[in-house]
Amino acid sequence: MSPEERKVLVVPCSGIGKTYGTVSREAAYEVTEDLRPGSTGLVALSLLVLGDEEARAAVQAHPAVTIDGCKLACAAKMVQESGGHVAQGIAVLDVYRRNRELKPQGIAELNQGGQQLAHAVAEEIAAVVDDLVSCEEAPDHA
């Protein structure tokens, strides 16, 4: 599998009603732009909601890591309904529970706790991406 094909898609919920939605969005950017730019791609949830063919094809072709801000789990549900596979579903609230000191606030703009929480989420996703990519690499070395 070529490096281009070894890609993990990151799908944030970007929920507009809660600070966790903004944390999901910021974490997705950090993973795809800073931490793992070569092995990840970002898919807009709104395109999946609309049934955009290109977005659907992408999630069907690559494993996805979804980031959800609440238990309604829109990102995970939409990836599944689009025929994709959720390799790992990240719940921002669960990451917050493991990092209780990082209390997020703000939707349009995150406070420092929110930025740090987004970073913690991004680090967890980066580790998942590494596992997924290394699993896909293994057959090449057999």
Added chain:
Amino acid sequence: MPDYLETTVDKFIFRVATDRLYTAEGAWALADGDRVRVGMTDFLQQLNGDVAFAEVKPEGTAVATGDEVATIETIKANVEVPSPVGGTVVEANPALAMSPEAINQDPYGEGWLAVLEASDWPKDRDTLLDPGAYFELMKGQAEEEAQKL
């Protein structure tokens, strides 16, 4: 499964179970003899947001009516839930340690907080609101909150 009284404010739907009694602060009480299960109302859990942590008084704790029976922590607030009944905690919901979101997802069912052996249920019962009365009070509270936004 209980029936519900239901109202909508903006895009938020609030439900009140019709099989139990309520405090004005948003706690519910469901009695089975002298054993009373208590929890938070749908309005109270929506008002405070996603529960990150829930700490319930442990088994054996004596709780007076109105004293804190649980503390719920969300990113918005730390909410002390006053007990609608006085008595002794005989069971704290074990699911809340790992899955406190049950309070948000099913506040009248799986999200219960504690069971108390009531010291004087008839006396406490008479101070509580029936579903219809709480529903009307809650509608007013919900509307006030919507105006604040």
Added chain:
Amino acid sequence: MPELPGWKVGIVACSGEELAEGTVTRLAALWVLEHLRPGETVTICLPLFLAGGEGDRAFARFYPTIAVDGCDRRCAARATEQYSGKPAASVVVNDLVSEHGLGRPEGARRLNESGRQAVVVTADRVAGLVDELLGGHWNRRRGSFAEGAPAAPPEAAIQAACACASAIPIQEVDVAGRPVSLAALPLIFEQFHAAGKAPGPEVTRELLDIVRIYNDVPAGTDEAYTAALAREYAAFCRPKGARP
């Protein structure tokens, strides 16, 4: 006809992450909600239309919505129409950028200066649309403004049967084994009951006629809806709120 509570406008932003314009929609919607028109607007989370946000779906079905999209794909406008109801208005950031001669917004994660300017003009446009919608008469069934209809009555004249002064209550009922959310049903029941209409076949027919105004009753389901309304209204008329 039930006296319905005062209106709000729902804003559905695409929030698309791939383009800076998506970030513009998100920030503009929040600016309108929090600063320009607080108390008159609600944000609707687009994915919730599909993921089970019954409150969001009901709101968008009944209240006018403004779709705010970053680009010509118009995800918010099209998805809202597909899954709920046609938006009353639609704004596309790219169009506004051209109209105002702004530079191209860049930086989906951190907007550049042009992006920040785009947020301001988009929020202003949306706020203006909110004012128009709150001053007009939105016909939910047609998905358009009623021609020649008077403006929404002033606040003092609204006598909502429901204590919630800003929302349409909905009630979920079992229609032939299927849960169906019916907008305005609690209000309709309250007004019928207040008018002294006891449950019965004639009253149920009247109920169905009124329910049709606020809800889609699919062809061929009259019998099922009639049975459901008869059952629910009879239950409504029984004394409620008795102490358990």
